[in-house]
Amino acid sequence: MRSVKKLKNVLVPLVAVLIFMGACEKQSGNPYLTEEYTNRHNNENVLNLTESSEIPTMDTVMQRDIVSGNVMNNVFEGLYRQGKDGEIVLGMAAEEPVITEDGLTYTFKIKEEAVWSNGEPVTAHDFVFAWRRLVDPETKGVGSHLIQDIVKNANAIISGELDSNELGATALDDKTLQVELTKPFTYFSNLLTLPVFFPQKEEFVMEMGYEYARSSETLLYNGPFVLKEWDGTGLSWVYEKNEQYWDRDSVNLNTINVDVVKETYTALNLYNNDLVDHIMLTGEFIELEKDHPELEYIPTSSVYYLKFNQNKDGEPTPLANENIRKALAKAIDKSGFVEKVLRNGSIEADGLVPERFAYDPETGTDFRKQNGYLMPYNRQEAVELFKKGLEELGVDKLSLEIIGDDTQVGRDSLVYLQKNLMDVFPELQINISNKPFYARLTADEEQNYDIQLAGWGADYADPINFLGLFTTNNGNNNTGFSSENYDALIADAESVEISPSQRWKLLLEAEKQLLNEGIIAPIYQEYKAVLQKDKVDGIIAHPVGAEYTYKWADIVQ
Incomplete structure (x- = not known):
């Protein structure tokens, strides 16, 4: 050495x-x-x-973060996994599936040699059990948004209209899994590399009960x-x-x-x-x-942004005011942020969908460049919007708290944002609170925050992976934002009948609504x-x- x-x-x-x-x-x-x-x-x-x-968390149906996802990827395995060069390679699947001509039904064979760490075989039943558990309303699997529009009946089960046994995933025998989709998906194999699609052994989960996945000793493993x-x-x-x-x-x-x-x-x-x-x-x-x-x-496909909580304990917050949200979003000097806080090559983000990530199916144009830079830094406009927002609220000052992670970059980020925003708005008091990662996620889930520095790393290369986060019933929303128009745009983009070019236009429109209403404030796309x-x-x-x-x-x- x-x-x-x-x-x-x-x-x-x-x-x-x-x-x-x-x-x-x-x-x-x-x-x-x-x-x-x-x-x-x-x-x-x-x-x-x-x-x-x-x-x-180490419960795959509850995975929503990059740390858990990284660990799960190395101790569990789904039907596929990512290969050395980013290609999708076979995991638990013995061979490529048989796919019907309409692209709606996949039949997988599970490897005969695939076993759990206790020596028991991995079976098709293990996949069916885990996926049903993911969509079961009693489980409240936070990763269910990844399956809800993909697998037949998932949406209806999540909403309580059907029993989880109606999910379009069936064990034809111990080693044969059949999956029925709502429509053909070109990225379905990519999804199957994700933790929420990993198997779980029903007998073991039931035996562990409440203790399941709460320590390394209360888990079974089928990965490397x-x-x-x-x-x-x-x-x-x-x-x-x-x-x-x-x-x-x-x-x-x-x-x-x-x-x-x-x-x-x-x-x-x-x-x-x-x-x-x-x-x-x-x-x-x-x-x-x-x-x-x-x-x-x-380079990564992770985008970091501020989430604005519009409703806390059933009551609207000052951030329910659109002008206040947009003022805060436009007041952030993102160039200064990436140059002074990060210094790692990260770039400013003026949209939710990252650069060099998704491309127009007809022209090949980068989504980010095509949709423009929707929330640029503009101090003067921010001041005017904030003044208008205060007038609409009938107050002359505000006090808000930003929460973030208790890491080095988390602390440095909040200090920068505090100074930045209070310099722009003399009427604003910003308090900051750095929390352990799991504690911040808990605050997010309980919608117990004012403003949150959060981020999302792509699960697969499609804009819907980012834009779908903010539909009304998505478990990652947690902002109080609910829009029939936005929900319809995302639903229509996932429609069976729609063409790729029509879908693309709907996704462009959805991002514009999200940013134009100041639902979030993108700050940077991460490099490491x-x-x-x-x-x-x-x-x-x-x-x-x-x-x-x-x-x-x-x-x-």
Whole structure:
């Protein structure tokens, strides 16, 4: 292993790191940098990773975030998974499905050698059970929006009109799964790589009851790795090679350690002292490390934005006023945000659908460029809209709170937004609150916030994946926004009869409504600045869907 370049202006001796992080440990309960930690992370045949946040859930029907999705992608497997080059490859499916001429019925064969981590076979029944559980109104699966317009009867089940047994997914026998769609979908195989379409073993889920998926010990695994040492809320976990996995010979590593490290300073010192192998840089640390030979910039399809809560505890909030929302959205100096806070190559976002993501089916034009930049920074217009909004509300000042994650970039982001907005609006008091990732998601689900810095990473390359988030009944909406016109645009875009060009026009119109009414305030499309040791090979970064695949990761000395 070659020696890693140490930059004196950021490197501190290991003993200083231990002292510094020992203090952090007392405050947060984080176990890293004990003697056990350093011994474990000095193993040359183990991959050591960091994560910015805790795992919010390991129940696949409840997955809605990138952290959970990343873990699930590496310990579970659906009918398909993403391959080394971003292509869709067979997972639990033994072969490509038989598809009827009308494109509405798929018949899959499940691999004979596919088994759970306890040695029991993965069956078609496991897929049917998990998908029915996803759409069951009693479960309230937050990922149900991904299936509701795709699989036959899903919408009616979610709305309570039909029983979950009516879902268009049937186990013809133990190893044959038949799926009926509402209409042909060119991206159906892409969807099947996502956690909400993964199988679950009914007998095990029922046996675990309330405890199911609340720790690494109350789960069954059918992916490349099994999860270990996760207690449901902990700041570390371990991936161990799944010896029952059908393609175990392709899995190179026996152990991967993961620690939640929220401070970039801490992560960088761990990296420079060879205790972790892969980290993300933010803010000023990117400038400090800009000449590092192991620094790489990775584009993503994730867009970050402010969500405005229009209704709290059944009562309208000041953000129910359209002029107030639009004023706040137009007041954000996005150029300053990406240049001062992020510094990682991220670009300004003036729409919800990202750039270089989806293209007009007739002309090939980028959706973002075709629909224009809908919410640009305009301080003067923002001031005028805010004054008008205050008059409509009958008040002369406002006090609002912005919540965000308790990571380094989360804290820096809220500080910037607080100063930015209060500089533009003397009548506005902005308070900020940084929360652990799972706590922010809980606040979102309970609609218990004023303004929230949130984001969405694409599950598949279609604008509907972003725009569908804000229909009335989507579990990710949680803003109080409800529009019959918007719902109709999205529903019509998913209609069986519509042509691709007509669908495209409806999606363009839907985004315009969303932005013109100030329902959200897009800020940036994310790039990631990553340091990865030269000895590490085979970590696959995905621009859509799961963030990373570790199946082919290896340590090359």
